Every structure is written in C-alpha cells, then in structure tokens.
Amino acid sequence: MASSETESKPHLKTVDVSNTEIAFAHKSNKELRRMSYLFRLMNKGWIVSTGSSLGLWLHSKGINIFNPMLKATIFKQFCGGTSLQDCQAAIDYLHVNKTLSVLDYGAEGKSTEEDFDRTMEENIKAITFASTHPSVPIISSKITSLASEELLRKFQSEGKLSGQESQEFEKVRNRLNQLCHAAKRNNMAVFIDAEETWIQDTIDTLVKDLMEKYNREKVVVYHTYQLYRKDKLSSLIADHQEAVTKGYKLGAKLVRGAYMEKERDRAKTMGYPSPIQDTKEDTDRDYNIAIKYCVDHYEQIASCNGSHNQKSVEYEAELIAERGLQRNHSHLNFCQLYGMSDFITFNLAEGGYNVAKYVPYGPVKEVVPYLIRRAKENTSVTGEMSRELSFILSEMKRRGMK
Numbered sequence: 001m002a003s004s005e006t007e008s009k010p011h012l013k014t015v016d017v018s019n020t021e022i023a024f025a026h027k028s029n030k031e032l033r034r035m036s037y038l039f040r041l042m043n044k045g046w047i048v049s050t051g052s053s054l055g056l057w058l059h060s061k062g063i064n065i066f067n068p069m070l071k072a073t074i075f076k077q078f079c080g081g082t083s084l085q086d087c088q089a090a091i092d093y094l095h096v097n098k099t100l101s102v103l104d105y106g107a108e109g110k111s112t113e114e115d116f117d118r119t120m121e122e123n124i125k126a127i128t129f130a131s132t133h134p135s136v137p138i139i140s141s142k143i144t145s146l147a148s149e150e151l152l153r154k155f156q157s158e159g160k161l162s163g164q165e166s167q168e169f170e171k172v173r174n175r176l177n178q179l180c181h182a183a184k185r186n187n188m189a190v191f192i193d194a195e196e197t198w199i200q201d202t203i204d205t206l207v208k209d210l211m212e213k214y215n216r217e218k219v220v221v222y223h224t225y226q227l228y229r230k231d232k233l234s235s236l237i238a239d240h241q242e243a244v245t246k247g248y249k250l251g252a253k254l255v256r257g258a259y260m261e262k263e264r265d266r267a268k269t270m271g272y273p274s275p276i277q278d279t280k281e282d283t284d285r286d287y288n289i290a291i292k293y294c295v296d297h298y299e300q301i302a303s304c305n306g307s308h309n310q311k312s313v314e315y316e317a318e319l320i321a322e323r324g325l326q327r328n329h330s331h332l333n334f335c336q337l338y339g340m341s342d343f344i345t346f347n348l349a350e351g352g353y354n355v356a357k358y359v360p361y362g363p364v365k366e367v368v369p370y371l372i373r374r375a376k377e378n379t380s381v382t383g384e385m386s387r388e389l390s391f392i393l394s395e396m397k398r399r400g401m402k
C-alpha cells in the first residue's frame, strides 16, 4: 500500500496517538465546533436509533427529502464528496497530513445487472483517477455492489446454481477480474470488504481466487478478516498457509466487523448459534492475535490494521519496534475511515508509518447505509462519551475554546 519504501525510519520509539495538537492541526476553531456538535448529537443513542430506522426506511422507498440536510452534516463529516473530482480537497488535505487515501465508491446492496456494471465502471474510473495521484495507491470495493446478494447467498447455501444463475455468477467473476486487472496494470491495489456471514463464504471463494491470480509478485488484492467472528482467526492462518503452498502473497485487511447486531438478530430469529464472539474481550483477543500473526509473517502477508481502537494500533506499533522492522514497510499498513480518529491517523503519519483513510464518495442517496453505520458506531449505549468526542473536546480545551 505504501507509495514508497525509500524513506525508511527504523527507529524504536512507538506512536503517541493522543497528541490532539497534531491530530487537529488543520482544523479551524469553527470546524472543531461543528464536529463537536455533530459528535454530541451522534452520542445520543435514541436520536441515532430513531434516525437510523427512519433513514433506512426512506432509503428503501427511494425517498430523498432529507438528503440536503444529510449532505451538510454527516455526509460532510464522513464522505469525500459526491464524485471523484469532488474528493480532490479531501485527498489534498490527507496528503498534506502525510496520509494516503483509499477511494471507496459508496454503492452497496445493488440489485440489477446494469447497476453492477455501472459500479464496476465507477471502480475502474477510480483506478484511472487514482493512478495520476501518488497519494491514492488503492481503491476499495464491496462485492454486493457488483453482484446480487441473493445470488451470493444461494451459491453459499445451496452449492449449485441454475444455468441462468451460473451465467450471472460468471459475470461477477468477470467484473472482479476486470477490476483487479486494471489495478495491476496501474500499479495499484484493491481492498475487498467483508460483509455478512450468509454471503461471506462466497466472497471468500471469489477473493481467494483473485489473490491466487494477482498476488504472485506483489499484493494487488486484499481480503478482509472480521475478527468479531469466532472462526476468522483460523481462516486467516489457513489462508496464509494455502497462499504459501500455492506460491502467492496474502493481502489481509483486519477489522473487528460492522454487522454485529444484524448477525446476532438473524442467528436468534433463525435459531442457529451466533457466529459472533460472545464478548468484546474475545473479539479484542482474536484481533490482537491476528495483528501479531500478520506482523510475524510480514514477508508473505501484506496487512492493513483497519481500526479506530487506540490499543490495537499501539500494539502493532510496539510489535514493529520490538522486531526492528521498517515502520513504512509496504506490508505493514494502518487505515481509518475518513472523518474518524484523526488523532490516530495523523499521529501515525507523523511517526512515519504507512497510514491511509478510506474516503467514501458518491451521490448522497447511495451512501445512506454507510452513513448510518458510522452514526451507530459513534453512538453511546452506556451513556459514556464517544472517543471521537472526547478527543475533540480535549483539543477545544487545549485551544482555550468554550
């Protein structure tokens, strides 16, 4: 993922992600105040839960009356813009802060072949656009924006498809191949996001095939491992062993996972054991083991630590220091989402690590489900202040703002 390995900084001091002065250096007082209002609002569970249900319902009906309001608030915070060109300011802002950008076209849950082709074309446009921007070495894609969820589910649960469905499945493989081929030709990489368990086995099969094909010399394709799943630490290890046997490199983006409530609700309703870890501590334990596994095998695994958790980031920084590895080795990467955890991103960047932000973009109506996930992530169930808000308030206090 790194744009260059030449400026190696093999010193041992690890990262201090709590420096709010570095984290918010490029935010004016006015911007900080706007962010504090927004994060205060998202901190209130009942507002987020009512707003999310209403938002998803309106989205499913194609009703967009609140979109101008969303655009001025939560969209502005979490998205780079409505088009690629619109993302230029966000890309420049990140670049000034020594941070790379991962372009993420916001479409998901699409349903027609035309939609899937359109998303693939958007993704390829993003690769072409990024190839002229050295600080954008990667794009991300969701398979549910390139394939029908029903088709992915059926492939997983029934193992065989009708003639027509098999043709559709071939088209999905074809879209993914076009995407990875374009990335390889332009010296870029692709993150493939992880989604819900009932389609993830199919995604795993598709992505492993792509890695086998494209990750021979260097890592073009990154798979995603959700460590909130009980079985994903062992998948990571098995996939690494398979990659070694077959002679390709593993691309591994590590995340905790974004669909916990949905997964647990479905398991309960349908009466099967929840695939999600029983406790947060279990998720954190597997996440840390996965980080260590990737660092220990960094020559064959290009990893990306996709987390806003300060401890997870500090842990990897410590491992890198302990083992005397180059901080900016192209196989050791960190990534956060645009609009979140600048205190982690910019302090990592300042410390000389490879760090990027996911920059989602697209028409407001396309990114509504993504925005709802971000609002939920920043809400408080326990009444505690979210970590984003506490850092914003610390910086406001440091600046003497009321």
Ligand SMILES: Cc1cc2nc3c(=O)[nH]c(=O)nc-3n(C[C@H](O)[C@H](O)[C@H](O)COP(=O)(O)OP(=O)(O)OC[C@H]3O[C@@H](n4cnc5c(N)ncnc54)[C@H](O)[C@@H]3O)c2cc1C
Residues within 6 Å of the ligand: 192, 193, 194, 195, 224, 226, 228, 255, 256, 257, 258, 259, 260, 276, 277, 278, 279, 280, 281, 283, 306, 307, 308, 309, 312, 335, 336, 337, 358, 377
């Ligand atoms: C760069 C990047 C890419 C991402 N890509 C994906 C992706 O492809 N697919 C995807 O699903 N998500 C993705 N995410 C979202 C990611 O899963 C969430 O940001 C993440 O869940 C928040 O966790 P955290 O590591 O920031 O830390 P934390 O805030 O410490 O962890 C919160 C997470 O812990 C887990 N958790 C919370 N409570 C419990 C509990 N009681 N029991 C078990 N587990 C619990 C959940 O996963 C929850 O989201 C991505 C995030 C980033 C930063």
